[in-house]
Amino acid sequence: MLQHVVRSTVIDAPIDRVWAVLRDFNSHDQWHDVVAESRIEGDERGDQVGCVRSFTLKDGNRIREQLLTLSDTDYKSTYCIVEATVPLQRYVATVTLKPVTDGDRTFWHWESTFATPPGQERELHDMVAEGVYEAGFENLRRFLRDGGDRRGASGLALPTALPMASRRAEVRHYGGPDTLQPGDGEAAAPEAGEVRIRQRAIGVNYLDVYLRKGWIPPMLPLPGVPGMEAAGTVVDVGAGVSGLLPGDRVAYLGPQAGAYCSVRTVPAAWVVRLPPAVEDEVAAATLLKGITADLLLRDLGHVGPGTRLLVHAAAGGVGLLVCSWARRLGATVIGTVSSEAKARVAREYGCEFPIVSPEHRFAEAVQARFGGADVVIDGIGDAAREENFAALARRGHWISLGQASGALQPLSADRLVEKSITFSRPAVFDYTATQADLAERAARVWAALADGTLKTPPIERHALGAADEAHRRLESRRTIGALVLIA
Ligand SMILES: NC(=O)c1ccc[n+]([C@@H]2O[C@H](COP(=O)([O-])OP(=O)(O)OC[C@H]3O[C@@H](n4cnc5c(N)ncnc54)[C@H](OP(=O)(O)O)[C@@H]3O)[C@@H](O)[C@H]2O)c1
Incomplete structure (x- = not known):
């Protein structure tokens, strides 16, 4: 049995403005939140009857739909699904706009028929009615309110001095x-x-x-x-x-x-x-994190084959990027993490020697196995301070990147001279x-x-x-x- 979904709403914008968005069969990835990316296949335009839009939903599903009719005089278009990873069969939909003269607003009617596999009727009906149509109404409202349509067909912005919400x-x-x-x-x-x-x-x-x-x-x-x-x-x-x-x-x-x-x-x-x-x-x-990894490894760490690199929070945002990049540069990558699960991921990203220590106890292991670290990348701050001193090799370089555990207390130059340690405190924006x-x-x-x-x-x-x-x-x-x- 065919399902029939009908939804309508009134949009607080003139009909020509609403239609300018909806008549473009490839505009939905700009305004509909469920659509991740869309393109028109071949060389056709997005208002060419017969064109096919191929799009991906944010949940990973893929759909190809064909534009069947488009009338600028009736403000009406129809389209159908030709292929989809969601089980909507024989799906045909119509979008119709009518002017609401009171307040120069627009009545938008959206309806469709389709078949579904047994047992999935309710779920798919609700997905179309709420997830696609009703959410679409809200999303288009927001898009117009934010001025997202103030771009011409050429992609050039229409001149506007207006602030946008x-x-x-x-x-x-x-x-x-x-x-x-x-x-x-x-x-x-x-x-x-x-x-x-x-x-x-x-x-x-x-x-x-x-x-x-x-x-x-x-x-x-x-x-x-x-x-x-x-x-x-x-x-x-x-x-x-x-x-x-x-x-x-x-x-x-x-x-x-x-x-x-x-x-x-x-x-x-x-x-x-x-x-x-x-x-x-x-x-x-x-x-930001990749540029940070690059400046740490290239500009400051001079990391290359054989560098003994110790990176804290190795499974974090910056940490994983540092691990994979440093490994490619030939470094020996040692990392600290607070759990076995993080150690597993850090290893997948190139950290050969993850040390699991939520308390930041790592110096002994680093000294015993590698004779110290040439470079320490430290986003932890004060909680790792003494261990960093102990883990660094002679002439090692301590890069204090951040202080997730708390502000790093001032260091005295005399502490650095004990092993000729150098210290830097970079900010990516510089x-x-x-x-x-x-x-x-x-x-x-x-x-x-x-x-x-x-x-x-x-x-x-x-x-x-x-x-x-x-x-x-x-x-x-x-x-x-x-x-x-x-x-
Ligand atoms: N200077 C710059 O320009 C620059 C640029 C980017 C990032 N950073 C710094 O780089 C570091 C990493 O940044 P991110 O954004 O990629 O974060 P992140 O590493 O994804 O998250 C922070 C990690 O720090 C570790 N950590 C240790 N002690 C902690 C504590 N007491 N509270 C919270 N976390 C603690 C945790 O890893 P474990 O549980 O495994 O220890 C946590 O997952 C931060 O210090 C950040 O400020 C600096």
Whole structure:
């Protein structure tokens, strides 16, 4: 028996504006949250009757649909599924718009018929009715409210000086994860040298935790939005920006917090274009952390064949990238982790000698087996301080990257001279301060991902509105790999 799903709503926008989005059969990955990526097969346009869109849902399902009719006078289109990994059979759907003269709004009617395998009627009916149609209504509303349609068919932005609504996670007072609360803000129209970005994936870094706790107030004045990096699509660009166009897929990192939001305006000098093979979530998980791994190993550690490298939190976001890259460079990679499960993953990523020690007791093992470490990459801070001294080899280099366990107490130069230890305390933003530096370092990360030098870390996803939960997880020491927020 055929199922019949009918849903309708009223959208608070003129019919031509709504239709301009819906008539493009390939627009749904811009506005519908369930769609991850879509393309039109062959060389056809997205409003060409007969064209086929091939798309992937965020849950991994793949669907090919064909546009059967399109009428600009009736504001109506029909389409059908030609192939899908979800069991919707003989699926034919119609979208119809009608003007609502009162308030210049639009009535949107969406209906379909389809068959389903026995036993799955209810589940698939609800998926179409709620997951696709009703969620789609809400998503399109938000898309129009945010001005996401203010791009012409050429992909060029229509001139607009309007701010765009931007959902965000903000900190109203310094403290624990609970202080991160969802809120509404705006992304200003880009001024000269700026770019406005609709963000899809936002990188979560341990630095965000320090800022939320109030350890570096100048970097997060209150109320403030944390976050130093994200990936998404350019909405529009300000005067004087070259090399970036509306519609470009991009990622950025920069020294001013504010990335935990859905739309953000940032200096163009922070932004790089994404290679097609690098998805937004992967970019958000690897741009800042990958550039950090590169500067640690190349610029500071001079890591090469035979370097005895000790990396703390080896199964973390930065840690796994360091492990895989250092192994490729021929280093002997020793890592500390707090659990056997983390040790297993660190090993898969190139850490030959994981040491499981939640209490940061590692020096004896490092000295006994390797005679000390030439380079220590330390994101732990004070809890590992004395063990780091003990684990370092003569003329070893201690790179103090961060302080997840608490602020590193001041070191006296006399302690360093005992073994001629050198010490550095880098901040990634000093290595990406010019556009040329950023472009060169980002290119090295993309190349390393492409040739397998860098293995993409496991990515733990949280909704932007659940940023507090992402922080709770990161601080729990139970995460493996990188965390991203989905806007
Ligand atoms: N300076 C820079 O430019 C720069 C750039 C990027 C990152 N960083 C630093 O690099 C480090 C790693 O950053 P990430 O974002 O990739 O985080 P992460 O490593 O994914 O997460 C932090 C890890 O630190 C370890 N840890 C040890 N003691 C901890 C404690 N008391 N509380 C919480 N965690 C503890 C945990 O691993 P175990 O449980 O296995 O010990 C935890 O999983 C951080 O210190 C961060 O600040 C610095």
